[in-house]
Amino acid sequence: MGRQKQFVVALSPHERQELTDMTRKGVHSARVMTRARLLLLSNQGLKDRNVAERVGVSTVTVASIRRKFVQGGLQAALYERARPKQPPKLDAHGTAILIAEVCSAPVGRETWTMQLLADRLVTLGVVDSISDETVRRTLKKTFLKPWQVESWCVAQVGADFVWRMEAVLDTYALPYDARRPVICFDEKSYQMLDHVRDPLPPVPGYPARVDHEYKRCGTVNFFVAFEPLMGQRTVTVTERRGNAEFAAQLQALDMRYAAADRIVLVLDQLSTHSPAALYQHLPAEEARRLSRRFEWVYTPKHASWLNMAELEWSVLQRQCLGQRLASVDAVEAELLAWETDRNARSVRANWQFSISAARDKLKRHYHCDE
Structure with a gap:
């Protein structure tokens, strides 16, 4: 005798109708549509292997969605919980130091590069480590472009x-x-x-x-x-x-x-x-x-x-x-x-x-x- 499933999907008529409408209208993301089909098939009593083959996911995913449905309900099974935001690598103080460095001339270099700025922040003790891409994204928000230099020639208007x-x-x-x-x-x-x-x-x-x-x-x-x-x-x-x-x-x-x-x-x-x-x-x-x-x-x-x-x-x-x-x-x-x-x-x-x-x-x- 096979092992019984620990988390069994048993949809109410209202839930079944809601999921059926979702799969027909196609206004949701591909991930949500896949989970809706997965729940409908699981509700029919199909084995995880069969559900996985028909939906195109792994059996681990099928078991995970069943567990989320039983423990948290329909919304928990369909949608991911918002992940806590990671604190920014540079806070307001660190960003201010970065801007001050960009607005000054680098010693021994013609212009600042993203990696040069990242190394400078580590040297100053602002952060333990930081990537050049993080520096670039931070500067993009401030509209600073240290790699660009423009020249001008002002006409004397008289x-x-x-x-x-x-x-x-x-x-x-x-x-x-x-x-x-x-x-x-x-x-x-x-x-x-x-x-x-x-x-x-x-x-x-x-x-x-x-x-x-x-x-x-x-x-x-x-x-x-x-x-x-x-x-x-x-x-x-x-x-x-x-x-x-x-x-x-x-x-x-x-x-x-x-x-x-x-x-x-x-x-x-x-x-x-x-x-x-x-x-x-x-x-x-x-x-x-x-x-x-x-x-x-x-x-x-x-x-x-x-x-x-x-x-x-x-x-x-x-x-x-x-x-x-x-x-x-x-x-x-x-x-x-x-x-x-x-x-x-x-x-x-x-x-x-x-x-x-x-x-x-x-x-x-x-x-x-x-």
């Missing part, structure tokens, strides 16, 4: 800044005139990179994967000439940057806009962005002609955001240059595809900053008669 800014904004407010086109001009350097190992293409369930190691392949220079009112841009790649390359770009613009009487050129105050570059690399008469061909409009110092070519450069970086390009040919091919697409769609800049807006935001830098 009369010189204001008049140059308004000259640029006046230029942007001009209506389109094919005889006097407005061109925003800028240049940037770009680091070419190559893969050390071939990247893996995306497959269902996995994104594309690249090795974090890369090989540097030299730098190139980009010249961006953007005509905002027509939504046309030209990006040129050169292996060097200097007066000669700048002069060559102006010669190219002169030919591209041959029908124009004069070309309005918006550019920053880089040392090479001057008519002097023309006189250094072109015959005197040609240099004089080109210098008079352009109307030079300079942005204030440290205010490159006033140059619409910067907007194009930002878009170019996001849409095209995030990949690894190892050669000048590869760079030029990608830039040509990007440039052709945007020019075909005549993508313009949505410029909103006007002189009235500037005077409102920077009114303390304007002279006002009381």
Whole structure:
């Protein structure tokens, strides 16, 4: 004669109906649904082995749920009791010390790392041990990111800044005139990179994967000439940057806009962005002609955001240059595809900053008669 079960499931009609409804509606978690089916089958007098096979759990689980039902009732069998919360590894005092350390410079290191901070807390006797992950989660709540460093260059806003800014904004407010086109001009350097190992293409369930190691392949220079009112841009790649390359770009613009009487050129105050570059690399008469061909409009110092070519450069970086390009040919091919697409769609800049807006935001830098 077999051993009788110590904990026998005997559901009341109400309990049986409640469990049946739960298994049919499917609005509960998978764990609760499994336990409901387990109790219904146990109520039929099936052996633990048979219940386990039909529900897909172990016989130990079946016995455990039966015991919870008999000792604690239906709710105890279906749902886990809330576990007591573990006290935080860092209390308010420990968190304050962590924040103070993050806001100070580490000795002998450039920046703090999570492991370095964890070791520091142990050294200070704040905790006996702590993981770098606990440190990371604690800092996440305080919005502190010690591994990030940002730099800035504050423009000195004075009369010189204001008049140059308004000259640029006046230029942007001009209506389109094919005889006097407005061109925003800028240049940037770009680091070419190559893969050390071939990247893996995306497959269902996995994104594309690249090795974090890369090989540097030299730098190139980009010249961006953007005509905002027509939504046309030209990006040129050169292996060097200097007066000669700048002069060559102006010669190219002169030919591209041959029908124009004069070309309005918006550019920053880089040392090479001057008519002097023309006189250094072109015959005197040609240099004089080109210098008079352009109307030079300079942005204030440290205010490159006033140059619409910067907007194009930002878009170019996001849409095209995030990949690894190892050669000048590869760079030029990608830039040509990007440039052709945007020019075909005549993508313009949505410029909103006007002189009235500037005077409102920077009114303390304007002279006002009381």
